[in-house]
Amino acid sequence: MTATELAFDHSTLWLVIAGLAIGSYGLRFAFIGLVGNRTMPAWLMRHLRYTAVAIIPALVAPLVxxxxxxxxxxxxxxxxxxxxxxxxxxxxxxxxxAMATGACSLWTLMYVFG
Incomplete structure (x- = not known):
């Protein structure tokens, strides 16, 4: 598809942008504004520790x-x-x-084996 085939109404574009902005703000406000000054339960804090461990492989796996x-x-x-x-x-x-090793090994392997 070319850019001319993807023509759409500009009001639709701004409606999507506004909807995404409101949704993003609402999600952040729910955690920072409503829960920000409260003490979280121990079981929730224990589960939140694994957020980064789950996100990084989810971002990298499709690229591999x-x-x-x-x-x-x-x-x-x-x-x-x-x-x-x-x-x-x-x-x-x-x-x-580990991240530095991954980047260096990928670059080295791509250089050697093309």
């Missing part, structure tokens, strides 16, 4: 399984870099070292 440079075809280079990153993360327990 269906990488954009290969038009969505599985790539051994991406799997190898992800496996090396996982091994470093498990043994070092250091997120920054």
């Amino acid at each position: 399984v269906w990488p954009a440079p290969t038009q969505g075809e599985p790539s051994l280079i991406h799997f190898a870099a992800a496996a090396l990153t996982f091994v470093v993360a498990v043994f070092s327990k250091n997120v920054l070292l």
Whole structure:
């Protein structure tokens, strides 16, 4: 599809933007404005600790399984870099070292194997 085929009414665009802005503000206000100064229960705090641990793999997994440079075809280079990153993360327990290893190994493998 070209940009001219995606023509739509500008009022629809602004309605979507306004709806997303209101929804985003409402979601943030629910946590910061309504719950911000209250003490959270221990069980909720225990579960919130795992939020980042769940979000990072959810963002990275599609990029490993269906990488954009290969038009969505599985790539051994991406799997190898992800496996090396996982091994470093498990043994070092250091997120920054694992991320740096993943980036460097991906760049190195792509340079060597093209």
